[in-house]
Amino acid sequence: MKIINRLNLIIVILFIAVTILFAVILINSNTITKENRTHLLFHEIYKGVTELDLIKYDYLLHHEKRMEQQWNMKYKSLMNLVNAAEKEEAVKSIKADLVVFGNKFSQVIENYEKKQKLIQEEASEREINSALLIEKELVTQLLIKSHSIFSECALLAENAHNRAVKISKLSTIITFMIMIFFILSIIILLFLVSRSISKPLNKLKQGIEIVSKGNFEHQIEIVSKDELGDFASAFNQAIVSLKEATA
16 A cells, blocks of 8 residues: 555544544534433423412412412413423423413412302302312312422423433543544554554665665565555666666
């Protein structure tokens, strides 16, 4: 193989190694970004449900229309966030829980208004107590559902974070291994190329020194079929011509 071809081979191997390294880093970087985005999404949902829970408690304490309006605005904003990320499989389950959560809160509002109407109409104590029992049951269901969403969001966010950390560590290991392979390959190739060049060069140098001392019978033996082999053949031919001219 020609020397230029050997050097080109090293360049090709360098290019392939760099390309593989870049591809691995890019793929892992995209995966880590996706997992971090998923972690942030569930964190935002967790935060939104927490705010809804606080507004819910304020409403149950004061039953103000302002609290109801705040809850509806926050709930709508949270559902928009969930709908935008619905392609995430895990979000579908959370969305279903949020729909139930919203329906239960609407039932709480309706039941409170019904209870107030019964009080204004001076309904029987049994009807009023029945409305109070329904309210307690709905509040309990709201509490259970919110805690369920909290637990699910926290678990999914933690899983996404753990996957991102795991992929990051794996990416570091793979990158390190590729770099080691890359460096070792270059060292070995450079050594082989250097050896394949230096050895014939030494023979060529020794032959030239012998011929320079007047020994025109000496022939340089270089078996390599590269530029050095061609040079040795040309040099031997030149010695033959010089010998004939001198004779």
